[in-house]
Amino acid sequence: MKSIVRCEINGEEHEVLADGRDTLLELLRERARLTGTKEGCSNGNCGSCTVLLEGAPVNACLVLAMEADGAQITTIEGVAANGALDAVQNAMIEHGGTQCGFCTPGIVLSAKALLARSSRPDTDEIRAAIAGNLCRCTGYDKIVAAVQAAAQAMEKGP
């Protein structure tokens, strides 16, 4: 069974034909061709597919495409504005927070969700915020440092 799903992805209206079995992850990757959101496990354990659904971080693999009808979604492709990288992205680059890069989009979005609700998170808060995002390359320290640096940069303002 297929039906039309209408949603707003990164500020753009999308109207896609989705299979009833499709997840939001498949809608994003296969129908909308936004492949920045990664599939690491498809059952909500690794966080590689983290996107913001109505501003809240979710595992896109655990949301059915049909459930996203009418929703506002932010993916990694929507984080940089007009080609200018966001504070979290810049800090991840600067602090060596990305290695193989596969977990990076999900971590950037989890960090953005944290910084949207807490402007001066301590390291425990940062670790808790990204605890749903597995990273196998870094040991997490450089990611934690990057999120802290991003918080400071955002406080200072552009």
Added chain:
Amino acid sequence: MNAPEPKTDLKVVGKRLPRIDAGERVTGRAVYPADFKRPGMVWGRVKRSTQAHARILRIDTSRAASLKGVLAIVTAADFPEVPMGSSIPFGETGQDLWVISLINMAREKVLWIGQPVAAVAAADPHVAAQAIDLIEVEYDPLPAVMDIEAALAPGAPILHGHLITKGVEPAPRTASNVGARTLIARGDVEAALATAAATAEQQVVVDTAHQGYLEPQAVVAEADPTGFVTVWASTQGAFQTELMVAGLVGLPLSKIKVIPLEIGGGFGGKILTHPEPIAVRLAQKCGRPVKIVMSREEVMIGTGPAAAARIAVRVGADRDGRLTAIDGRYHIDTGGIPGTATTLLMQASAAPYQCDNLRLEGFDVVTNKPRTEAYRGPGGIQAVFAVEQAIDALAQKLDLDPLELRRRNAAVTGSRMPIGTPFPSIGLTTILDRVGAHPCWTDPIGSGRFPRGRGLALGYWRGTSMTSACHITIAGDGRPMVTMGSVDLSGTRTTMAQVAAEQFGLSIDDVHVVMGDTKSAAFSDAAAGSRVGRTMTAAVVEASRDALEQLKARAAEKLQCGAGDVTYSAGVFGTQNAGGASIALADLMKATLTEGAIVGRGVSTKLPLGVEVGAHVCDVEVDTDTGQVTVLRYTAFQDVGKALNPTAVEGQIAGSVAQGLGWALTEGFDYDSQGRLRNASLLDYRMPTALDLPPIECVIIETPVPNVPYGVRGVGEVPIVPPAATVANAIARAVGVRIGHMPMTPERVLRAIKGEAFGKV
């Protein structure tokens, strides 16, 4: 190749520079094979064995074939049979193609649950999944052996009727489940142990673990109308993938090209092919490009994890704390197909020490589990989990500080390695001095609700060199363009841009580095054995010099002098003649662009080894009510020769330690007696999250390797070697018991504390 003199005034090498590919990673623009699409592309999916050990009686694909949307089906019959003994070039020993052929597709018999038996291509992934269910495989089940003990038991079911143990004299007359015995021995271990002032022993069991790369294996393959095949792969070695696919599918090497896309972690698990040959065969059969993306469950049951092991070690020392004997027996669970070499892990466990009497005996044992593959310093963490606990127990028996015991016995440059040859340059004593002076060793451990302890363990990994090659062309604006034959597994594009920038006296922003494909770059071995950073550095240095020589010849014409009189510095050619003229590299290229290409070539084939050594220190707190171990502090000391980019080096060390801590405490495959993996998900196979790990401090020590550009050593493997032993030694200091089973889960720790016997937990 000419080894350059060490540079003292480095401008780019050794600097903390961000990865040149970081921007595409943080924006989601980096392309991994799962993200890649070709026009008309369809989806492949693999049917996997549901039996751990069985004869295949019949495979019926007719129902699947009649499903609408199914375009092609393959089984073992679609691949040429690879005879035993076939191999493809790979480093020092070659790679056994027969092994890879059985990993690719079972033939006559299945040897583990998850081994491929068939595959389909369909227009839609949901249809491909449906078709897989419609393929009927009839099995004649055989009894399975699920661990080393069962495999060695008298009357055990035999996996391979032809398997006669190598390395045993006289050769056995009957088949067994032991592929090979390997012995490294010198002196008289028994006599040394009998006369030692103190001895200690440690037995360990280590569960199978997984590399845990976040990106499941994925591939896109296409055969054009002439039969030329292109493979877009996530691999540690594009050329190895090409050799394997060509060998398994039966293609001449001139008819296949492998294009490496981004790789989402490999750690040893993406050297051998998994979906690639199947995707190629499906693409050939259906005439459409085929994509296969493995699911996480397929990754867990159907790729090559790291070996389980049973290891028993005895050590002895004299009254002065000099090690007199190391005796180790290492049984390595190689999974369903024999052929795992045990020599490197045996050497690794004894190499940090000078010891006259050694007997290291290794066994390669087959079981009905997935064929194991490399995982970061393969076998090192298992072997050292045993040896470094025994050494620590020896220090306790001698009433000697564990650091002091290591100082008295540490290997030094020129001392005898386990295999007898003299150690190349090694900075272990420097490392131990740094440990002794560091707060992680001198700070009071503090107190908590539960007992705390501090552990120390050493690690060694040999690494390898093998072949790396690159070429450098010069763009019309004078900027060097580096094409590497190796993939970028660990920031190689960035560090090689640093090396090329240094050689040309330019900024890193002036250098462009790409991973070449197998038809545009020169042959390079896979990114494995901590080799690419070192050997590609040598290749880039050579290629830079070659390009500059060619440029100097051009500059000589412009400057009207002999090529030997041309000087070069920081992007400008000059002459040594008085009042000499000069021309910028950019202007020279602009003026001579149409005179033909500048192509600097560089290759490194036999670079001296860059052996890795490290010492790790950690503090733990052990919850004596639950057995939960919390790592409070972790410090890794490592001699890296020269850190090309300290940020990248720390990323390698901390990531490697994190993997070691995961295996040490929570990661282990849990098989039932029928060979079914009970924890085939990332929820139940528990890799560390950000909340599970302490900050990991990296202390970088630089003892350059002679005759190697910049003195670079291997980095990425050795840091996974000591963590389990380091934690175990800390646990022993905290609660007075040694944990012999890894991962050291709360249940196992609690049972040890409560005094229950080591063994089946």
